[in-house]
Amino acid sequence: KAGVTQTPRYLIKTRGQQVTLSCSPISGHRSVSWYQQTPGQGLQFLFEYFSETQRNKGNFPGRFSGRQFSNSRSEMNVSTLELGDSALYLCASREGSMATGELFFGEGSRLTVL
C-alpha cells in the first residue's frame, strides 16, 4: 500500500501570496488531519476531515482553510501568507472514524515565505 503522499515537497512564496498544499491519504483511509510543524511551536493541529466534513479545527486564523474530496484526498490553503507561516506542513491519515488508531504521516510540504 502506498503511504500518505504530499505535494509539493518544497515551495517558496512571498508575503501576501497564497498557497495550496495537497495530500493523498493511504487507500481506504477516510480521516485526514493537517499539522503545522515549526521549531518555535512544535507540532500543532490545524484541522481534521472525515468524509468531506471538517470535524475539528485547531487554533489558527481564518487564513488557513482546508477541504476534503469524495476520494478522501485533501487540500489545505493558506491565504495572505506571512513570514511566520514558514513551516513544515504535515498531513496524516487514519483508517476509520474512531478517535483512536495511529496517524500515518506524509513526508510533509516545506513552505518558506520570503
Place this chain on the structure above:
Amino acid sequence: GENVGLHLPTLSVQEGDNSIINCAYSNSASDYFIWYKQESGKGPQFIIDIRSNMDKRQGQRVTVLLNKTVKHLSLQIAATQPGDSAVYFCAENMNTGNQFYFGTGTSLTVIP
C-alpha cells in the same frame, strides 16, 4: 508576546545501551497515547501506542509505560542503535476528540 523557540530536550546514549525518553502530558482526560519517531527530513513515524486502561505495552525493542497518576509517559528503547537517532514525540488524544496533542519532542543521539 515574544516567540521563544522551543529548546528540545536532548539525550545522548552509547550504542547498545538502553534509552529512556520521558513525556509529561497535559490532559487527565486523555485516554490514548502514541510515540512517534521523526528522522531529519521525514514525517513522524509510529512506534507504539497505549490506551489508558493499560500501564505498560511492549513492542520490538520498545516499551511504553504510562503513569496516569502523574500524567507521565515514557518510552524505553532497548539496545539502542545508530538508526534510532531521531526526535521522539509523544502524542495524546481524548477518545471524544479527533485531534492529537503533541509534546515538544526529545532529540536522541546514539553514539557509535
